[in-house]
Amino acid sequence: MQSKTSFFNMALFKKNLSRTWIVGLLYFIALLLMNPISFVLTMADFDNSWYVESGYTREIMLYQHMQYVPKSGIALTVAIVVTGITFWFLFNKRDNYMMHAFPVSRKSLFFTGFTTASLVSLVPLVVNSIIMTIVAFVEKAPAIDAIWYWTLIVAVTTELFISIAVFSMMTSGQIITSVVFYFIFCYLYTLMEVAFRITASFLMFGMSSALSDLDSTMLTPAFFISANCGVNAVVDTDDYGKLIGFSYELTGAKYLAIYAVAAVVITFIAYMLYKYKKLETVHDFIAVPFLKPVFTVGMSFFISMVAGGFVAEMINAAKTLTYSTKFAIAIVSAIIIGCILFYATQMMIEKTVRVFSAKKFLYCAGYSAAALVVLLCLRLDVFKIENKVPNANDVEWVGFNCDYAMVFTDEDEIGTMIELHKNFLEDKKELRDVNVLYSDVPGNSFTIKYKLKNGKTIVRDYSVVDTESEEVSAQYVAATEPILDFVNSPIQIKEHVIGNIYDDCTITEMSFSGYLYDESLEDYYSTYVDFDYLTDREKQEKFARVYEAVLKDVDAGKLFTTSFGTDYYNNEDQLYNDFSFTIQNKKTPYFSDTDFFWGYEYANSYVRYEQSIYVQLTRDCTNTLQALKEEGFYTDDEEILTYGEYNQRMGYDYY
Structure with a gap:
């Protein structure tokens, strides 16, 4: 031996x-x-x-x-x-x-x-x-x-x-x-x-996507x-x-x-x-004495914190709560659940149900006080999580997504987006309760995403309501309208929705579907025209003339605009007709704002020189509709119909 x-x-x-x-x-x-x-x-x-x-x-x-x-x-x-x-x-x-x-x-x-x-x-x-x-x-x-x-x-x-x-x-x-x-x-x-991110996604302003980064x-x-x-x-x-x-x-x-x-x-x-x-x-459940209180407090705090946030979120789903009320419910729930977990953990460690003593009660009270302090720090944003906006020098690009995705890589545009974000947060007290204060006003949501030079990302999501409603306050409009003014600028729409090659491109494909109702079929049929009798050059010339009309409607604020109301999904305004085209520049790679925003740049890392664009038309797009008619994509105004008209004719009950 x-x-x-x-x-x-x-x-x-x-x-x-x-x-x-x-x-x-x-x-x-x-x-x-x-x-x-x-x-x-x-x-x-x-x-x-x-x-x-x-x-x-x-x-x-x-x-x-x-x-x-x-x-x-x-x-x-x-x-x-x-x-x-x-x-x-x-x-x-x-x-x-x-x-x-x-x-x-x-x-x-x-x-x-x-x-x-x-x-x-x-x-x-x-x-x-x-x-x-x-x-x-x-x-x-x-x-x-x-x-x-x-x-x-x-x-x-x-x-x-x-x-x-x-x-x-x-x-x-x-x-x-x-x-x-x-x-x-x-x-x-x-x-x-x-655990912290889940709690933040339930409770904190702008943090619903906390787990995404x-x-x-x-x-x-x-x-x-x-x-x-x-x-x-x-x-x-x-x-x-x-x-x-x-x-x-x-x-x-x-x-x-x-x-x-x-x-x-x-x-x-x-x-x-x-x-x-x-x-x-x-x-023994835990064999090291000093780990027993660590385990007890850790399990009680983190599980109860998430559970408290979940309880508040469940109640909020049934009845929309104000920011403060939701946080109060979460804090009370977390402390109650934490105390239950504290004693349950003690029972596992000591292998007995006889854990209710004055000493344990003091420990539980101390834990509850500490948990309350941490949760109040989250409520008061002591760590400046809700107000976090990165320095422009640290940002590689800024993404904005509402009705359309846009990615800004220019230094001036990055700086502008950061300032707009800061201005938006100045009215945070009202903004975090918009769904309660303006419950009858049509709403939307938008996302701001910062890709930092160190590879990390910061994502913030915000609920908003229609800025044109008479019910909203002047402070709310002052916080939100500048964002809409920036992203709805024609140059921004052309650069970031149509794409970086919008002003130097060939339209290689274009498709438009008109619809007429067939009484015998009791359904609509497409009047799509493919122009197969034309040469490629003749097609491209025809497509180019329609594309010029599209750009005119963009300049007029009729296409690809973002709204904090529900215009993008308004069945009375949006046309049921399908319209799309493909832009191409054989020398300049196409930069896809959508791919970069959603992180698809790695999955689609190959260089491409064209992109198909889907266009959601409205009756207000007069330049585009007139050009489509003149170029033979449709001949009768009856071929143009909105989603509401289609649903009503088909007997659907959501028009």
């Missing part, structure tokens, strides 16, 4: 291996399927594939393959499985007392177990990478740096998660609770942030490593999918170094917890 002062015990190591080797084998098989076998299958008929014709090489294929092989997800799973099996004895009274009765120090037990978990996790990984390297040479795809950098990422991530798993094992005397704690610790920061941070490694550490392969193609450029980068090395240090620190803390852990804590 080795010395009680030794860090490692061979007999114990062999015993641990006898219980965990099957996990290592299964892990190795999974890695084989994900890496070498998957890549071999991909390359099976590579020489006859579309990739070769498009200019891809075997090396490029391997870089792309390694880019998408899972990293943190597999490490997260393997770490807790191996660690749980290795330290299983801590959760069974008989095994726990027996293991600690042997002449083996806790130091040996801990570090031998840690070494076992590490080797069972890392050996399959390294062997897999060796096989993958051989496969790469056989396939003539020598992207060896990508293979081994991926291996390094998974190795560091695995050690980090093993350290967290061991820490979790030391905090509880129950295996299931330890596993739950493991996942809580791995996602703790994100869980807390999500959630970013990963280093405090949530499961998300952060996948997003920021890996093989980043960039393929540039032309309009026909042909390869015109390739580059790659091995990202996140500095983060891996930080995580490696963090793994060492967490492992040391876990060892210290184990060193002083009492044997009788087996089967």
Whole structure:
């Protein structure tokens, strides 16, 4: 038997291996399927594939393959499985007392177990990478740096998660609770942030999309490593999918170094917890005394905060509440639910229902007071969340979305939007209650989205009502009308709704559908004209004349305008007729405001030189309608009808 002062015990190591080797084998098989076998299958008929014709090489294929092989997800799973099996004895009274009765120090037990978990996790990984390297040479795809950098990422991530798993094992005397704690610790920061954001989306002015701009941070490694550490392969193609450029980068090395240090620190803390852990804590919900109040307060506060916001939102859905009333309901609900959770948590920790004492009551009162302070801080916007408007120097672009999406990248336009946003927030007290103050006034909503230069986004959503209503106050109009004046400017509509090539383009396609009613069918039929008898040049000349009329209606404020009322969905004004056209400039790429606003720039990263535009016409679009008639798209004014007229004729009851 080795010395009680030794860090490692061979007999114990062999015993641990006898219980965990099957996990290592299964892990190795999974890695084989994900890496070498998957890549071999991909390359099976590579020489006859579309990739070769498009200019891809075997090396490029391997870089792309390694880019998408899972990293943190597999490490997260393997770490807790191996660690749980290795330290299983801590959760069974008989095994726990027996293991600690042997002449083996806790130091040996801990570090031998840690070494076992590490080797069972890392050996399959390294062997897999060796096989993958051989496969790469056989396939003539020598992207060896990508293979081994991926291996390094998974190795560091695995050690980090093993350290967290061991820490979790030391905090509880129950295996299931330890596993739950493991996942809580791995996602703790994100869980807390999500709780605050959900509450903010329920209660705070402009924050209904608070969850949409959630970013990963280093405090949530499961998300952060996948997003920021890996093989980043960039393929540039032309309009026909042909390869015109390739580059790659091995990202996140500095983060891996930080995580490696963090793994060492967490492992040391876990060892210290184990060193002083009492044997009788087996089967205890929480085995570490100082974590009991932390867990109690944390669970009570975050769950009750979200629950309180949910209660207020449910009541608000049934009957629209003022901002202050909604917050008051949320605060009262959160404190009541928090107190219930406080005592329920105490019952789980102490394994008894006898937790109602003067001491516990004082603790609960103290918790309630602290929770009240935090919730009041949210109500009073102490942290300036509702009023947050970024500095213009930090903004890459500003997006505005109401009836149409617009993205402003020009410095002057960014500055203008920021000032308009600040002016809007000056009337916040009235604006956050518009749905109550002006419940009978038609309304709408709009979104302002800031894409910052550091990659983060800030999104704010606001409910508004018709600025032209006689019921709204002068202060409300002063806060909202400047926004409408800016986005309804003809130049802004042309640049951002039609597109950046609006003044230098060819109209390659145009479609208009007139409708006439057929008494025998009791339905409308389309009178669409395709102009197939014309040459492409003649068509484009015809389309261009209609397009000029469209621009005239834009200048007259009749097309693509935004309203804070319900004009965009007004069945009495909007025409049932379909009208669309395609603009093209073969030299200037088209900038899609809609794609950038909604984040589609990555999904649609290819360069395009044309865009189809759908136009919602009204009877007020006299220039466009006259041009369409003159150019033969329709001949009879009866072919023009509104949604209301269509619904009424068809017998629908919502006209």
